[in-house]
Amino acid sequence: MANDNKNTTKKPKFNAYWIYGLIGVFLIFLIFTNDSDSSDKVSYSKFKELIEYNDVETIKVTTNNTVAEIFLKEGAAEKDAYKGLVNKKSSFLLMGGESADFTIKYLNLKNFEDYLNEIKEEKKLDFEIESTQQNNSISNFIFSILPFVLIIGVWIFIMRRMSGGGAGGGGGQIFNIGKSKAKLFDEKTDIKSSFKDVAGLEGAKEEVQEIVDFLKNPEKYTSLGGKIPKGALLVGPPGTGKTLLAKAVAGEAQVPFFSLSGSDFVEMFVGVGASRVRDLFKQAKEKSPAIIFIDEIDAIGRARGKNNFTGSNDERENTLNQLLTEMDGFGTNTNVIVMAATNRADILDKALMRAGRFDRQIYVDLPDLNERKEIFEVHLKPLKKADNLDTDFLSKQTPGFSGADIANVCNEAALIAARKGKKAVEKQDFLDAVDRIVGGLEKKNKIIKPEEKRRIAYHEAGHATISWMTEHADPLVKVTIVPRGQALGAAWYLPEERQITTKEQLLDKMCSLLGGRAAEEVEMGNYSTGAQNDLERTTKQASAMVTIYGLSDEIGHLSYYDSSGQSDQTFLKPYSEKTAEKIDAEIRKMIDEQYARAIQILTNNKDKLTTLAELLLEKEVIFKDDLERIFGARLFTNSDEISDSEE
Numbered sequence: 001m002a003n004d005n006k007n008t009t010k011k012p013k014f015n016a017y018w019i020y021g022l023i024g025v026f027l028i029f030l031i032f033t034n035d036s037d038s039s040d041k042v043s044y045s046k047f048k049e050l051i052e053y054n055d056v057e058t059i060k061v062t063t064n065n066t067v068a069e070i071f072l073k074e075g076a077a078e079k080d081a082y083k084g085l086v087n088k089k090s091s092f093l094l095m096g097g098e099s100a101d102f103t104i105k106y107l108n109l110k111n112f113e114d115y116l117n118e119i120k121e122e123k124k125l126d127f128e129i130e131s132t133q134q135n136n137s138i139s140n141f142i143f144s145i146l147p148f149v150l151i152i153g154v155w156i157f158i159m160r161r162m163s164g165g166g167a168g169g170g171g172g173q174i175f176n177i178g179k180s181k182a183k184l185f186d187e188k189t190d191i192k193s194s195f196k197d198v199a200g201l202e203g204a205k206e207e208v209q210e211i212v213d214f215l216k217n218p219e220k221y222t223s224l225g226g227k228i229p230k231g232a233l234l235v236g237p238p239g240t241g242k243t244l245l246a247k248a249v250a251g252e253a254q255v256p257f258f259s260l261s262g263s264d265f266v267e268m269f270v271g272v273g274a275s276r277v278r279d280l281f282k283q284a285k286e287k288s289p290a291i292i293f294i295d296e297i298d299a300i301g302r303a304r305g306k307n308n309f310t311g312s313n314d315e316r317e318n319t320l321n322q323l324l325t326e327m328d329g330f331g332t333n334t335n336v337i338v339m340a341a342t343n344r345a346d347i348l349d350k351a352l353m354r355a356g357r358f359d360r361q362i363y364v365d366l367p368d369l370n371e372r373k374e375i376f377e378v379h380l381k382p383l384k385k386a387d388n389l390d391t392d393f394l395s396k397q398t399p400g401f402s403g404a405d406i407a408n409v410c411n412e413a414a415l416i417a418a419r420k421g422k423k424a425v426e427k428q429d430f431l432d433a434v435d436r437i438v439g440g441l442e443k444k445n446k447i448i449k450p451e452e453k454r455r456i457a458y459h460e461a462g463h464a465t466i467s468w469m470t471e472h473a474d475p476l477v478k479v480t481i482v483p484r485g486q487a488l489g490a491a492w493y494l495p496e497e498r499q500i501t502t503k504e505q506l507l508d509k510m511c512s513l514l515g516g517r518a519a520e521e522v523e524m525g526n527y528s529t530g531a532q533n534d535l536e537r538t539t540k541q542a543s544a545m546v547t548i549y550g551l552s553d554e555i556g557h558l559s560y561y562d563s564s565g566q567s568d569q570t571f572l573k574p575y576s577e578k579t580a581e582k583i584d585a586e587i588r589k590m591i592d593e594q595y596a597r598a599i600q601i602l603t604n605n606k607d608k609l610t611t612l613a614e615l616l617l618e619k620e621v622i623f624k625d626d627l628e629r630i631f632g633a634r635l636f637t638n639s640d641e642i643s644d645s646e647e
């Protein structure tokens with residue numbers, strides 16, 4: 001989250017009365033609604049369980065509030081399994097009603113009725129459907145009227161207070177609930193960010209440059225009939241500068257910037273989220289060209305589940321649907337671009353990523369050594385610091401830190417120096433600040449200890465060495481030990497373009513996958529859990545080679561794969577136990593052989609492995625050039641698309 005909220009503008013002046021009033025009304029409302037179905041709501045699965053065990057006597061389905069009341073059989077409520085679920089009936093009895101043991105909410109009356117009809121015979125239960133609550137007892141009548149009387153009373157009271165307070169037009173504010181909560185940063189007065197303020201992130205900046213160009217000069221693009229991007233998704237760990245980057249785009253393009261968080265859409269009132277989305281886009285269109293920035297979009301963008309019985313996520317889904325509709329709705333001439341940030345792209349609804357929505361994903365990763373240095377330089381600028389301060393040194397002390405962590409270090413160091421009455425912030429203050437922040441980060445498991453870092457460096461160097469030394473492995477472009485998502489380090493490859501792969505190629509690939517663990521053994525003499533992903537991939541690959549592609553001598557030219565996916569259950573394992581044993585042995589043999597080969601290659605090239613690992617420890621990220629310097633030019637050819645990485 002950006003920490004420079006002081007730029008906030010155009011926030012309506014608050015009149016506190018209506019908030020208190022609203023809370024009052026809401027409380028009253030809660031008290032009464034809770035009383036009128038004082039029995040506890042149970043989940044649908046619990047309900048099924050009750051039915052399953054024949055514990056339900058009658059079900060009373062009311063059609064006006066999608067609630068069904070459930071009455072248990074004599075004695076069932078005392079069962080241990082339902083302890084704590086069955087309610088205390090006192091409050092309801094006061095009002096002269098007969099209390100249900102449970103209630104559940106159902107979603108669709110027709111489906112629910114069908115379901116009940118289906119099980120009625122078997123489970124011997126009664127159910128009745130009543131369209132309105134016809135309860136004529138006087139006390140019930142009073143109790144059903146009273147809340148409304150009270151609500152209206154409070155309402156009148158608030159309105160009086162508000163107009164009495166003389167706040168012009170204050171009464172209208174209550175209706176602002178459906179208005180977007182976006183903070184507007186005006187391009188002329190508020191946005192001072194530019195790409196200069198964003199240190200590092202060269203790749204990401206290059207990608208958003210296109211958005212800047214477009215916002216500055218939309219005609220240039222549209223006149224050629226090109227389609228303009230509507231949305232870009234910034235993906236990366238917290239504090240890596242996603243908000244900063246989006247704001248810098250607005251600053252560079254000199255357009256207004258609407259900023260809000262995904263959770264701002266979600267309120268307790270139904271329909272508010274969707275109406276806020278509508279309002280946000282309306283405002284942005286009025287000011288276009290403009291940028292809308294939605295931080296933490298996962299709050300509304302999580303994958304929509306199947307409509308479950310209780311329909312609890314409806315509100316969030318409505319909000320998401322409205323967002324999708326708005327994004328589809330505005331044409332290319334609207335000149336509003338939506339940028340959103342998340343650190344969990346994997347849980348987002350796929351519909352968000354479809355063409356014409358957030359079809360661009362921009363990765364914003366944790367900074368490497370050099371980038372950290374640049375970030376330090378940005379945040380050191382406003383500080384009064386000692387002359388001999390060495391940013392190289394500082395960035396070496398902060399592996400795994402995000403940009404926000406570094407900003408924090410600088411601020412903390414200044415505070416520490418001030419507390420000591422110093423005239424300038426000194427190296428020791430930064431070290432103290434780092435210690436303090438590491439303490440916090442260690443709890444979050446983000447900090448890598450020096451001996452772990454060494455192991456990661458050797459592991460990655462192992463992958464790199466093998467793929468450089470074997471003919472068919474994909475050549476490397478980059479190796480890093482900067483943590484990235486779940487991975488502690490990674491190596492990127494140039495895959496050769498090929499439609500079919502030979503056995504030799506697959507074996508070389510396996511060998512380089514195993515190179516990480518092999519390097520740990522060669523250097524440290526033991527293994528770690530760090531190779532889990534490598535081993536998983538190797539095992540899957542070997543298994544596919546043996547059982548699917550017919551690439552094992554022992555099993556021969558057979559494939560046990562059924563591409564039609566229609567084979568009968570009994571044919572899932574269309575081989576004998578004996579063959580199964582052979583398959584296991586073949587997979588094991590194949591992997592063992594490649595592992596031994598990896599050990600061999602690394603032992604023969606131990607000096608190069610060491611040079612590479614030490615260089616990695618020093619620089620954290622190294623490129624093809626560095627590898628060439630260590631190993632000499634690679635003998636084998638390659639093409640130019642970057643493939644996936646190895647951890």
Ligand SMILES: Nc1ncnc2c1ncn2[C@@H]1O[C@H](COP(=O)(O)OP(=O)(O)OP(=O)(O)O)[C@@H](O)[C@H]1O
Binds near residue numbers: 198407
């Ligand atoms: N690359 C960077 N260059 C300079 N400062 C940075 C950088 N990355 C982060 N910062 C500092 O960290 C602060 C927080 O960053 P920002 O809010 O943009 O992170 P974020 O990725 O949006 O985080 P979150 O996911 O928590 O919202 C920024 O205001 C800035 O001071």
Ligand SMILES: [Zn+2]
Binds near residue numbers: 463513516517531534
């Ligand atoms: Zn690995």
